[in-house]
Amino acid sequence: MIQMSIIGATGYVGLELVRILSSHPEIRLQKLISKSYVGKKFSDIYPSLRGICDIVCSDLNINELVKSSEFVVTALPHGVSKGIIPTLLQNGIKVIDHSAHFRYKDISIYEKVYKTKHGFPDLQSESVYGLPEFYREQLKDARLVADPGCYPTCSILGLAPALKSKIIDPSSIIINAISGVSGAGRKEDVGYSFCELDSNFKAYGITNHRHTSEIEQELSCLTGGKIELSFTPHLAPFKRGMMATIHANLTDEMIKKGITTEEVIQMYEAFYKNEYFVRVQHLGTMPEVKNVVGSNFADIGVIVDKRVKRLIIVSAIDNLLKGSAGQAVQAINIMAGLPENTGLKFPGMHL
């Protein structure tokens, strides 16, 4: 049994971790650390978990944490976790961090995008980007994992095979992404109130969303070039789920070859043939948010538009699972030598 604790347990990522770990056969939750709810049962904050997880939330006590836990997930507001992580690591705890702090290979990009000093270049260099489909080997021995952002997970999984196979022109990528509201976390903010968001739809963070740099970093790594792309996120009136609709120009070579949708699907299937959590859609079907909500799957569909010589990629995940808590558990499974899908085989809800 793996002993695990969560720091920042009462946010939505914490809630999801507790929820899915309640059915995980090999991980046992130890400490749920939450400054705002010390002394309160987790199930009093989230009554959905009554009888399932009645652990009393506690304040951070490093000694107790060290004694009880091999793994710690930090699910804290941006900028808070970095103060704790070095101590955890020094005490031999393996850390999965949900902030952006340790996601960047080039610290200067992090510092520019997040407008802050990084402070831990050594830790950065050993940190592993927690996208198992691309960093599985590194995860096996990692001490510090940076759980990827939800938009990056959705976008990278969708784009990687096309870029790797040089089907599309890397300079022509346009990502339109749509997220459910839970992506913003548990918010005390008029802008996130039911009345302001129900039946509404809007773009936000146009040209300057911070996940852009994370997507560009990973796709650049993957291709060996420097990728710059357009990323425009939107907020839609549902709680969970995410979709990226991606357009990119076919390369001249592909145009000349007259590449077909079927051929691209085959390439994608080959690329992901060993990936349990990536489901390349068959010809004639495309992803829908309801198919992945509640699951750790990423559904990816592709269509060649011969007329305008573009590839359209649609990628869908549950932002709280494959986009966050589920992916963290996937990484922990790998780090702990368990089958990667242990405790994560539940399907989407559809309803």
Next chain:
Amino acid sequence: MIQMSIIGATGYVGLELVRILSSHPEIRLQKLISKSYVGKKFSDIYPSLRGICDIVCSDLNINELVKSSEFVVTALPHGVSKGIIPTLLQNGIKVIDHSAHFRYKDISIYEKVYKTKHGFPDLQSESVYGLPEFYREQLKDARLVADPGCYPTCSILGLAPALKSKIIDPSSIIINAISGVSGAGRKEDVGYSFCELDSNFKAYGITNHRHTSEIEQELSCLTGGKIELSFTPHLAPFKRGMMATIHANLTDEMIKKGITTEEVIQMYEAFYKNEYFVRVQHLGTMPEVKNVVGSNFADIGVIVDKRVKRLIIVSAIDNLLKGSAGQAVQAINIMAGLPENTGLKFPGMHL
């Protein structure tokens, strides 16, 4: 042209007043007073109104208000408006107040329910409860009108004919009411965030919702007795609209007579025959929220349940219109000698 201003203009009641008055042929908005948004255009706060109402919000200046406005609507958080209203009245302004302060005939009930000192017994005694269907004559000459609560409007309109005609036992009334989220106003509160309310349903304020006393007061007045009833409100995942489903035992006399649904419908139709905004449903149809949302109508349906000897009444309104801003305009029309439905004849949205 009637000159009107709003104090507390940037809440949802203010928004609705501005929206519906933009099409009112006889009322012109003068000052939109909002502490939090002084100097900001109303249409910058609510861009839906751009080109329709670009008035710049201002701070409260009694002199300017007196010069510019015959009517003032106070749409302030509970307890705030009472400090301003006496001054407005002294300056000859007619006031429609959206708080509960001046709704009570018996100040001691107000003080008990709202746990506060009233402070203005004289004003209370001249204040008129702004439900035009029952206080039309008093409204004609009123200086101070207390706009009724949304739940009371919905419940009283549904129950009045049955009580007045002694169809039901007044001690057996059970009201289950359901409100859209806008009833709570513009809220910075996790409990009202999209993620906590979408796809959720809950009862709240069970046994102690403050509107209970308001409903009981008005129904007691109407019947001359002392009515005590059960009122249980619920919150449903939509922005606007309200429904009350009311059960009450038929009186022995009615049971003996074998009263039918058709007969009760006829009584209701007779009771409301001169009321433009009350639509008694035909046999076989019952109200739905979508039929009244966006309109100032109250839809009321009744069914006799012979088997268990009860009457079921279903009443539906738009909580922001007939339950608040629309009803205020209806009252102002009466106070100003205009046809009561001036500027209020728009139908429900359905979609």
Next chain:
Amino acid sequence: MIQMSIIGATGYVGLELVRILSSHPEIRLQKLISKSYVGKKFSDIYPSLRGICDIVCSDLNINELVKSSEFVVTALPHGVSKGIIPTLLQNGIKVIDHSAHFRYKDISIYEKVYKTKHGFPDLQSESVYGLPEFYREQLKDARLVADPGCYPTCSILGLAPALKSKIIDPSSIIINAISGVSGAGRKEDVGYSFCELDSNFKAYGITNHRHTSEIEQELSCLTGGKIELSFTPHLAPFKRGMMATIHANLTDEMIKKGITTEEVIQMYEAFYKNEYFVRVQHLGTMPEVKNVVGSNFADIGVIVDKRVKRLIIVSAIDNLLKGSAGQAVQAINIMAGLPENTGLKFPGMHL
């Protein structure tokens, strides 16, 4: 491993069965029978299940069914399953039926309410009403189980302790229930289209919903008297979840004793102390739909209203789980001698 098949597998009850059984450690799905989708993979109809359940749907073939399955769940439109069930039973298969056909102890009530001939009085008399909290012993040896209706499950669990302990007057019960839209099944009907139901709320089946008779039957059995009550269902704009808000008069004895909310909670806790799936709410908290959605739990809260001398009971379930597919699996677990909560311990989704 228990071998199980579903007849009528592609409706929403079938979908939920497949979804939750995909994580059940002791039940294996064999045949998914669906007239409309013969030859099609289940996961092509519901892509959320791709990689989880790729069984090809087949037509009904009794021989194959008998060879492959010990248990069969019939999830067919009303009136269809009765033609198949006798054959299944004759072949030694245990049947859990989702229709109302075998739910009635008194066939004449069934025939009156459903306006049809029953036809199988012998089977009726051996059929067990599949509410484990009340029929656990009978379920252990049952061959034919009638899975209860969702409204009856929600209402009976809420009312049973109060009736059994004679806290409330059985002639005064008024149930207002609210269901998510999935309760109506997979519907090709304008009335169930997104545009007609989103942001809407309505009562339906007032005075004549067929579940009334089922609730009355079970509560009458429980108390030994003849209970008649008011049951008014409503449709709310969410996919899954159900709540019943129940009002009833306290008995004279309880009024005299001055019974308190705390005391009623204790009675409820004692009543359900051995029930894994019933969670009596602590003082000060009441059920919300989001706490049970996605789980097989029933959350029940009670409040005494001293002022009007009534008890208010709020009961919440997921209509597709404790109200249907989950409850069926709970019954099968019992019939198969497994721990009752096997494969059903997942918590609610909250988000």
Next chain:
Amino acid sequence: MIQMSIIGATGYVGLELVRILSSHPEIRLQKLISKSYVGKKFSDIYPSLRGICDIVCSDLNINELVKSSEFVVTALPHGVSKGIIPTLLQNGIKVIDHSAHFRYKDISIYEKVYKTKHGFPDLQSESVYGLPEFYREQLKDARLVADPGCYPTCSILGLAPALKSKIIDPSSIIINAISGVSGAGRKEDVGYSFCELDSNFKAYGITNHRHTSEIEQELSCLTGGKIELSFTPHLAPFKRGMMATIHANLTDEMIKKGITTEEVIQMYEAFYKNEYFVRVQHLGTMPEVKNVVGSNFADIGVIVDKRVKRLIIVSAIDNLLKGSAGQAVQAINIMAGLPENTGLKFPGMHL
């Protein structure tokens, strides 16, 4: 008073026409023609309109129509209206058609896209595309108007200024559009049921949505070139409203000039300076669906992304108003010599 009738009055476009015309000071509804509801009051089909429009629906009777109506709106399923329109025109009636039939300047494109014979080339050549912002002069004398599609309206209004001012490369346009569900009309179809669409999000009609050709036609006309673009529509879980998020490469000239967001906004403001219904967003604000829902406004925002050298345009309309019924009334106002915004000045709902 202009006398107007609707053929196909009981679909959603008909409903919206009836709803908004109920407040129009210069148009009076005469006949509401609906095959399925002959003899039924419009307000019995849509009870939201009770007391507002109680006209009894009738079957098509050309003689009566000719006697009663100067204008007829045909809001029929695709392919049906063409059989009626020639007769209406011969009888001197002016027709606004909601189908795609008369929207195409080049009949061969229509025939290819809609896979049907056109049949009325003469009528086609005199038909006017009913987008007042671009065809105002032609509308004044038109006999036959083709009401534009919702996606084309939203997209063309967003793109026209940038194309006309040669800010963007016409070969690089990528439109991602999102529609509320009402765009599909009143549907008896499992795929449009509440349970299949609530909390879901999907792309559809990828590479082959028929509105693509309509957008391309109009933008080609406007620029004098042949524009081919990517258009990918999505379905989001709300009833009404539409947004297009458009990406296109800046032209080399604009890149060289270092064009700024402010400059593009100024160009857009200049382009639309006389247009009541187009609201170019100020720097720092972008359209949201809730700002236009319930109104005939189109909100358009632009941002230059210097980094990747693209222009991003966001355009939002209410698909049922500016995208359909509202635009039809706008056209009729012009045809009748009325101020263009007569009866259409209502703001968006926000809530």
